[in-house]
Amino acid sequence: KQEVTQIPAALSVPEGENLVLNCSFTDSAIYNLQWFRQDPGKGLTSLLLIQSSQREQTSGRLNASLDKSSGRSTLYIAASQPGDSATYLCAARNYGGSQGNLIFGKGTKLSVKP
């Protein structure tokens, strides 16, 4: 059974700092892994999706990496801004099962102080 863990649960950094959010998963047979952002009381915004055959994806100041063998993914945020404050969720999708079988971590709540 796939389990997704995110560490740390919360992170507070000063503006401008580079930071890394961690995500680990127990079953390496994933179809893809997706990073989302969730603002308080809001839905999820997809940030980056990494297919199982890929090692990383980049979008602007965000870079996500995937290491299936070690069951890890990281989300790197460069030059953080107060607007980056939100909860970041990673979700692993396995082969087989229902297509909705995204297994989510509990998220990392990021606070960027001006």
Next chain:
Amino acid sequence: GAVVSQHPSRVICKSGTSVKIECRSLDFQATTMFWYRQFPKQSLMLMATSNEGSKATYEQGVEKDKFLINHASLTLSTLTVTSAHPEDSSFYICSATGDSYGYTFGSGTRLTVV
């Protein structure tokens, strides 16, 4: 990019009444839609998967008669919480996919049952 609209964003209802939540894909045909429930500081938990024109597939522990899901078209799925109780108060989020690539999430519905 793909957009999913979820309505209402917030609803307060009396115990014993029913509430309907709509999820629409605005610019793509969603062959599959998913309904999640999220408790405070917790992961998203998949409730059910619905495919257009067929019955929804519910996850273990989710009451089919309580959470009615209808996916009548390729752009609309509805979740009806019947005979709502205070313990049904939660954040409900839908997502949709038109292919096996990624998922687009709605903005969520905060349900409060009083």
